[in-house]
Amino acid sequence: MRYPILFGLVLFVLSCNTPAPADLNNLPSAKDTLHFFSKNVNDSFTVYINLPAGYRSDSSKHFPVVYLLDANLYFDIMATVLNRYAEVGLAPQVILAGIGYKDFPEMDSLRNRDYTYPxxxxxxxxxxxGGADKFLSFIDEELAPDLDRRFRTDTLQQTLMGHSLGGYFTCYALLQRLSGKQHRFRNYIAASPSLHYNHYFLLDALKKTVPSKTDSLNVYITFGGLEKQDSLYRQLSSLFPSGSIIKKTDIYSALDHMDTQLPTFIKGLQWQLGQ
Structure with missing residues (x-):
């Protein structure tokens, strides 16, 4: 399906003060910054947390968790948009966990290490x-269990979303789920995934994968019309024709590669989480 532009661009607010780390002895603040050393990756990560408004007003409710890649670039704007949209019923109330690095330059250099395989x-x-396997193990075995202990997370409604190489990693995580190697995520949102990497290695692997009929997953993959990825779009549209994989693929006709992330993230969450 092809769409015109659905959203105006929202200005980034990247000059915000860094929030204080979470205090586990008190109710967490709306925004927290956590620091993790990963044994799997042998490196440190900065994780930004945004809690929905309902988290503080309802002390018993558990919330879906959305893991956002490239958080040094996308976390602030996604947190702002989700908060405002949730206020008027246009977005679900979720715990947003942005996985980032010490700063933007470090993210720009290390995302190649963490988001690719082989x-x-x-x-x-x-x-x-080529370190996507180690990075996924960090999320699956170290980060996510820790967040499940710290916050009231809905462990059955967890989403991974990323753009470009982050979209590639999202599809890589989907492949691991379909292969029975990880079971954390039910929802996958990939904006303009860089599936050309290593001569379409990942796309070829996905084509050969037979999903389990008992694995209920939601997959949303998009491209910009100006990327001219019609052939790739058609190939993705034909993946998983049966079974319990609910798949949606869209082309945003007037957008290019660097324009698809925000509408994809918002529309994907609206579709997958029922808004």
Whole structure:
């Protein structure tokens, strides 16, 4: 399905003060910054948390968790949009967990390491790559269980979403779920995933995967019309024709590669979480 532009661009507010770390002895604040050292990756990560308004007013409710990649770039604006949209019923109330790095330059260099698999072919000239398996183990075995202990999370409604190489990693995590290697996420949102990586390695692997009929998953993948990915779009549209994988693929006709992330994230959450 092809769409015109659905959203005006929202200005980034990246000059906000860094919120204080969570105090586990008190009710957590609406925004927290947590710091994790991952044994799987052998490196440290900064995780930004945004709690929905209902978290503080309803002390018994558990909330879906949305894990957002490239958080140094996207967390502030996604938290702002989700908060405002949730106020007027246009977005679900979720716990937003943005996985980031010490700063933007570090994110720009290390995302190649963490979001890709296998190691990049020489043509890409990536100094580090191929660590998606370790990064997924960090989320699945270290980060997510810790957040489940700290916050009232709905462990049956957890979403992974990313853009570009982050979208590639989201599809990689989907492949691992379909292969029975991880069971954390039920929902996957990938904006303009870089599936050309290593001569479409991941797309070929997805084509060969037979989903379990008992695995109820929701998958939303988009591209911008100006990316001219019609062939790739058609291939993705034909994946998983039967079974319990609920898949939706869209093209935003007037958008390019760097324009698809915000409408994809919002529309994906609205679709998957019932708004």
């Amino acid at each position: 190691v990049a072919i020489p043509d890409y000239e990536m100094p580090v790559s």
